[in-house]
Amino acid sequence: MNTFLNPFHLMKRIMLIVTLLLIVSCDGYQSIxxxxIDSETKTPIEKAIIKTINPKFKAYSDKNGYFEFHNVTGFIFSDNDLTVVISKVNYINDTLNIKNGDSKLVKLIKTE
Structure with a gap:
């Protein structure tokens, strides 16, 4: 019997292909x-808008200036940074690249 058509070998090949497809299609999650804070007074800025560029997610800073993103989709084998834009009325926008799992202190500068 031909080894290629052997049911055992055929099943092994199918399982290998399915496993590879599952691994390649997996989507990991990132969190930051x-x-x-205000760059001059060092006080927290509440309700600053924090947006990720790609994929698009949006959050707001709380009364203590704190923000977080969880479950931002990203490729499982990727260690790409997340690009975020922080904005607030009367402040200059800031754009940052943040690595998965990192935390950042963002100092916004007030507009004149």
Missing amino acids: CGLV
């Missing part, structure tokens, strides 16, 4: 957190 940070603190937004």
Whole structure:
């Protein structure tokens, strides 16, 4: 009997292909957190808007200036940074690249 058509070998090949497809299609999750403060007064900035660029997620800083993102989708084998834009009325926007699992202190500068 031909080894290629042997049911045992055929099943092994199918299982290998299915396993590889599952691994390649897996989607990992990233999380980041940070603190937004006024660059001059060092006081927390509440309700600053924090947006990720790709994929698009949005959060707001709390009364203590704290923000966090959990379950931001990203490829499981990727260690790509998340690009975030922090904005607040009367402040200059700031754009940062944050690595998965990192936390950042963001100092926004007030506009004149």
